[in-house]
Amino acid sequence: MSSQKLFAFLLSLATVQMAFSGDIDVLTDFLLPPKVTQVDSNFFTFTRMRALVGAPLATNFTVTTASLPEFPALNGQSVSYAILQFPAGTSSPLHEHPRSGELLFLVKGHLTVGFVDTTDKLFVQKLQKGDMFLFPKGLVHFQYNRGKTIATAISAFGSVNPGTESLPNTLFITGIDDTILAKSFKTDIATIKHLKAGLAPRT
Structure with a gap:
């Protein structure tokens, strides 16, 4: 096989891989759940966020999501949302979303946010109400409320199921051998x- 043909073949494989790495491509207006043949406007309406209106202020970092598991109408639409509540002094655990970027819009309070790129460069920003951060x-990445009042943000995702991988949980409660972790972090068992x-659930 010539180098040009090999390159074309590898490029086509990469393109196929990229196509399968995102949400499905919808060939109809919308997708229905299995065994459902007819829907009305209620199918396209998500009402669970109503519980946040007038509710007591959160006392812990809280995430309320509107993604595929909670809202089946999103299937194939490549969008989902989350409402994030940060009482004073709280933060999200260090985490990442493997299937989507996150566009955060701060609607109340102040947040310090940041992420680390693949060159280990840290990007940090202090946000105030009305700001957005990608x-x-x-x-x-992380979000941290250094303020004295609650902060509330809305996050938009370009996937119906962006996934969330919490680094503390992934590293320390999934059963990775203590010796491997100790060597990775250059510390002791x-x-x-x-x-x-510290991460084990309290009984």
Whole structure:
């Protein structure tokens, strides 16, 4: 096989891989759940956010999502949302979304946000009400409320199911061997066990 044909073949494989890495391509106006043949306007309406209106202020970092598991009408539409509530002094765990970027819109309070790119460069910004910030797809990021009042943000995603991989949980409660973790973090097993104990669910 000539180098040109090999390059074309590899390029076509990469293109196919990119096509399958995102949401499905819809060939109809919308997709219905299995065994559903007719829908009305209620199918396209999501009402669970009503519970946030007038509710007591959150006391812990809270995420309320409108993604495919909660809202089947989103299937094939490449969009989802989350409402994030940050009481004073709280933060999201370090995390990333493997299937989508995140566009955060701060509607109340102040947040310090940031992400790390693949060259290990840290980007940090202090946001105030009305600001937006983009977390690129697949990059580790955080949000932290340094203020004295609650902060509320709306996050939009370019996937019906962006996924969330929490680094503390992924690293320390999934059963990765303590020796491997200790070597990776250049520390000792006792420190790893201490970190794991702090993440273990309280009984």
